[in-house]
Amino acid sequence: MTKIMTAHISLDKPYQPKEIEEKWYQFWMEEGYFKANPSSKKRPFVIMMPPPNITGALHLGHALTAFIQDVLIRWKRMQGFNTLWLPGSDHAGIATQNVVEKELLKENTSRHALGREKFLERVWKWRENYGRIILTQQKRFGASCDWSREHFTMDEQLSRAVREVFVSLYKEKLIYRGNYLINWCPRCESALSDLEVNHIEKSGKLWHLKYPLEDGSGFMIVATTRPETMLGDTAVAVHPKDKRYQSLVGKTILLPLVQRKIPVVSDKAVDPQFGTGAVKITPGHDFNDFELGRRNSLPMISVLDEKGRMNENAGAVYQGLDRFKARKKILEDLTAQALLEKEEDYTVTLGHCDRCEAIVEPMLSTQWFVKAKPLAKPAMDVVRKKKVKIIPEGWAKTYFNWMENIKDWCISRQIWWGHWFSSALWPFSTLGWPQKTKDLKTFYPSTVMETGFDILFFWVARMMMMGIYFMKKPPFASIYLHAMVRDAQGQKMSKSKGNVIDPLDTIEKYGADALRFTMIALATQGRDIKLAEERVAGYRNFINKIWNATRFARMNLESNFNFKEVSSSKNLSTKTNF
Amino acid sequence: MMFILKELLKLVHPFLPFVTEELWHQLPLSNEKSIMITSFPKFHSKWVNSKAKKEVQMMIDLVSQIRNIRGENNVSPSKFISVTIVLKEKKNGSLLNSYSESIKSLAKLSQMRWQTESLDPKNVIRAALKFGELFIPMTELFDVEEEKKRLQKELAKVEEDMTHLDSRLSTPAFVERAPKDVVQKEKDRFQELKSKKEKLAESLKKMSSL
Numbered sequence: 001m002t003k004i005m006t007a008h009i010s011l012d013k014p015y016q017p018k019e020i021e022e023k024w025y026q027f028w029m030e031e032g033y034f035k036a037n038p039s040s041k042k043r044p045f046v047i048m049m050p051p052p053n054i055t056g057a058l059h060l061g062h063a064l065t066a067f068i069q070d071v072l073i074r075w076k077r078m079q080g081f082n083t084l085w086l087p088g089s090d091h092a093g094i095a096t097q098n099v100v101e102k103e104l105l106k107e108n109t110s111r112h113a114l115g116r117e118k119f120l121e122r123v124w125k126w127r128e129n130y131g132r133i134i135l136t137q138q139k140r141f142g143a144s145c146d147w148s149r150e151h152f153t154m155d156e157q158l159s160r161a162v163r164e165v166f167v168s169l170y171k172e173k174l175i176y177r178g179n180y181l182i183n184w185c186p187r188c189e190s191a192l193s194d195l196e197v198n199h200i201e202k203s204g205k206l207w208h209l210k211y212p213l214e215d216g217s218g219f220m221i222v223a224t225t226r227p228e229t230m231l232g233d234t235a236v237a238v239h240p241k242d243k244r245y246q247s248l249v250g251k252t253i254l255l256p257l258v259q260r261k262i263p264v265v266s267d268k269a270v271d272p273q274f275g276t277g278a279v280k281i282t283p284g285h286d287f288n289d290f291e292l293g294r295r296n297s298l299p300m301i302s303v304l305d306e307k308g309r310m311n312e313n314a315g316a317v318y319q320g321l322d323r324f325k326a327r328k329k330i331l332e333d334l335t336a337q338a339l340l341e342k343e344e345d346y347t348v349t350l351g352h353c354d355r356c357e358a359i360v361e362p363m364l365s366t367q368w369f370v371k372a373k374p375l376a377k378p379a380m381d382v383v384r385k386k387k388v389k390i391i392p393e394g395w396a397k398t399y400f401n402w403m404e405n406i407k408d409w410c411i412s413r414q415i416w417w418g419h420w421f422s423s424a425l426w427p428f429s430t431l432g433w434p435q436k437t438k439d440l441k442t443f444y445p446s447t448v449m450e451t452g453f454d455i456l457f458f459w460v461a462r463m464m465m466m467g468i469y470f471m472k473k474p475p476f477a478s479i480y481l482h483a484m485v486r487d488a489q490g491q492k493m494s495k496s497k498g499n500v501i502d503p504l505d506t507i508e509k510y511g512a513d514a515l516r517f518t519m520i521a522l523a524t525q526g527r528d529i530k531l532a533e534e535r536v537a538g539y540r541n542f543i544n545k546i547w548n549a550t551r552f553a554r555m556n557l558e559s560n561f562n563f564k565e566v567s568s569s570k571n572l573s574t575k576t577n578f
Numbered sequence: 579m580m581f582i583l584k585e586l587l588k589l590v591h592p593f594l595p596f597v598t599e600e601l602w603h604q605l606p607l608s609n610e611k612s613i614m615i616t617s618f619p620k621f622h623s624k625w626v627n628s629k630a631k632k633e634v635q636m637m638i639d640l641v642s643q644i645r646n647i648r649g650e651n652n653v654s655p656s657k658f659i660s661v662t663i664v665l666k667e668k669k670n671g672s673l674l675n676s677y678s679e680s681i682k683s684l685a686k687l688s689q690m691r692w693q694t695e696s697l698d699p700k701n702v703i704r705a706a707l708k709f710g711e712l713f714i715p716m717t718e719l720f721d722v723e724e725e726k727k728r729l730q731k732e733l734a735k736v737e738e739d740m741t742h743l744d745s746r747l748s749t750p751a752f753v754e755r756a757p758k759d760v761v762q763k764e765k766d767r768f769q770e771l772k773s774k775k776e777k778l779a780e781s782l783k784k785m786s787s788l
Contacts, residue, residue: 020600027599033614074592078618142595144614513594520593543597546590550601553583 015547017511036084045081046446053092063503088151093418153422161429181290186308187358190414206346214252223275232303235281240266368412375465389478424462427475453481488532514540644685660689
């Protein structure tokens, strides 16, 4: 009987994870145990690792993802499946650009000062650095993924897949260019998707403005929380059944400050209970007004430039002013003309950029869109027909709800680095698509998509749409959504609260196995994972018990012990049998 | 035993990959170069020995009950005590005999008697078992006078704590100004102390009747 005995490590003391973890990871890698075989006759079991963003080091949420997936993969591998766990990272275009820009700010320089080429160099340097950090972290976690198939969403193969998808969707008329109201971040100078906008309630003001009728017969009073947008007003609207205003519909208003003639229109979308029941309509800077403007064929005027300053349409007096300075000046000017009826406190819901927290402006812009409805329908059908199972089941309802109300998907980005929707192609682009590779044939679709519930729409739903469209098969058989990691009190971990538990620090102290076991034990379906360091210490002690039990067993072995498989239990006592 | 250890290591390997790999190599268990590439244990229904399962479960219950009673009465882990078991069926007697060495060492017993005739002695702690009833004389567990003193001392401490807490909770400034969850915590603690007091008083009463 041959054995590799690791003589230098003694069992005569408590378990010291540090001494052995690195050694064994190295050993597994050298033996090639993590590698998948596309020619194997065994049944495949495939997990596509959700590629972490390269914006920073991995946190406990990533660790949990890695732990759950590694448990599944190791288990299935031992059960004789042909396992593939494909790792990688996401370039996260705009987000990475922003963290690099923050770094530049510390050095008193900026993206624009550096210029495109120098800036891109910095971004790639960042990618190299954090790519390496992330890799080291995942190895410490014990992740048994197939590093020979590692991918980056901006690498050559995946960028090619993005181009292929774009061209083919364009040819199928599923991608179009349109004038559209989009979320615009004046700081990032980029369009944002709906999901990149955080709506936050803040205390603000509601201003009541007096708009004179052209015929001099009086005023209409409209309420607004963003007076600077009045320069782009193209109508005043009332509800068709509002008796107060029926006689005014069709009349003309002389828009103050710019003296533009705008009509009074009626539309069912107007809420007679809001303010005075008459509302100013700014199709160029408000989503509801944009729809109303379309219905009533109103002109659309944009009064802001890409940096959030008033543009030439705002009139010479205001042109060039920052949006908030313009607001102040407009209020002063209206007051001077006795056109400000009143001002009251009001809670406003403002869209904030998910990346830089600047207030987002709805803006008219020519952008590229993917028609979402035709892609969403089959993605709903496969879940309805249980071809794709969502676990926990409760999320299926949320999934349908979102898919049914899906809007066209704005895919253009005003960025220097990156492309959009590469992550949506992850389950097949990483296997070599559009080429017909052996990997693609063997490992698509994957078995389970395991990820946090927070990216069900952001990512999972989009992989479903793209996977079904391009591969004619949904990208995974089931979707397993795990909960969020919180602190012992159930609060979100954040740097500012100082309650962050760093996975590597914890591994350093208690060993990777202890952290793995703790998080998996806490990860029951649908509940937040409340992690306290004591729990990890407790499971470290549990591991030590296994260690000691083995120690005890070895102590009691005779030196010539030869392990034989137990074939019969007949000649053993009842107690031993148990 | 080595078989069980080997299968156990394989079972937990997906959760604890590092330590199981290390232990795998520390034991002369198999020819496999790594635990990672061994085959995962399968459930074998023919390996389930229902007789062994039932018997050992009985013994586990017995030992747990004795340990519970020792724990509740603060009996030192090094102290040996004697117990009596009244069995519903005589045939379990020989079973108890066959396990007696294990039970005695696990539950720290100086003596384990069993009988089938019913018993109704005074001054014992009794506990129901599936197959009978367990009796432990109180004198085996503690010194009655010492225990009375201990209980009185503990009771006095609880009463003192309650007085403190009560005066705090009846201060309007505290109740109004302190954060709600802090006030609630203190109120909860008061209730806890109250029920502890009742329990202590109950035990003292029992003790005095000895």
